[in-house]
């Protein structure tokens with residue numbers, strides 16, 4: 001063995017001693033967790049304490065419960081089967097990025113994008129060019145994260161909504177009167193280089209895989225924003241910097257990895273309640289299990305997942321920026337009794353400190369295009385979340401201006 005190799009061998013030994021120690025710790029934690037699960041359910045399936053519920057639904061599902069704990073049972077009118085009930089499935093409008101990139105077909109695809117953002121607020125992106133291995137890898141590492149023993153996941157629990165990494169359960173767990181059948185891992189993704197080191201250390205490939213995925217998602221977001229601005233007729237502003245230039249200089253990007261385990265009574269609860277998203281565009285990557293539903297024409301429609309595609313939706317910021325032309329639409333997630341589901345939602349927007357209001361190009365009082373929304377910023381949104389439950393699109397509604405009053409006397 002050469003002298004050069006010796007320090008390597010020492011490092012290797014040290015690493016494996018560390019790994020052995022870690023493996024023993026994890027095994028002990030897993031045993032303790034299993035005992036705890038049995039204790040949690042020891043007295044039959046009596047109502048569970050708040051601290052047990054805060055361990056999340058993966059913990060409950062792994063415990064083998066057969067009845068939904070009361071805290072997850074929605075009032076009858078809010079249950080997924082209640083009116084407006086539907087089992088209709090929807091194939092969302094398809095935005096083909098290969099065609100968008102082809103100058104001879106760009107105008108036609110811009111029309112599709114524009115119509116989708118005005119009508120559904122949702123569309124699917126295909127032929128995006130993101131390597132299938134990056135997509136499959138992201139879903140796979142997400143699944144493996146939620147399979148880690150609870151103590152390993154629980155390291156990242158935090159009440160701080162600004163934390164770069166946050167593990168939790170339900171929708172807004174500190175506020176939800178009825179809990180949701182979802183656990184999540186939230187990862188701040190901007191600036192990527194600075195935040196990755198604070199992401200979970202396990203699974204060992206999570207940082208690498210998720211940062212590759214985050215970079216790809218951000219690239220697609222920039223491309224779609226440019227297209228959306230062009231479709232809205234404000235591309236000229238982008239040419240001299242504009243909002244696209246701002247986004248290139250800095251943006252906000254959060255990734256939420258959602259885990260919806262199999263649920264004993266899925267007809268009584270939801271994985272996520274009806275909500276709209278806060279940013280400009282959200283990219284959702286879902287596995288092959290359906291669950292996402294979109295409100296359209298007063299009915300809930302289940303999105304048919306196209307494997308390898310992204311579901312993209314307009315967020316509150318884009319509705320405000322487009323002065324109401326593009327719609328930030330209510331959506332929710334249903335769960336089922338047999339198949340766990342994983343999704344990865346990437347929320348893209350302007351920097352958190354940026355005040356967002358309607359684009360000046362889209363407001364013209366004299367031409368009958370009044371400003372329809374107040375300016376807003378992240379601090380206002382957080383204050384809103386702290387004061388209300390943040391559901392049912394009420395934040396966006398709180399930013400809407402009343403239509404101008406036209407009085408005949410002055411006309």
Ligand SMILES: O=C(O)CCC(=O)C(=O)O
Nearest residue numbers: 256258284292333343345
């Ligand atoms: O799980 C899904 O399909 C959607 C998730 C979602 O709407 C969200 O994270 O805001």
Ligand SMILES: [Fe+2]
Nearest residue numbers: 275276277331
């Ligand atoms: Fe959402």
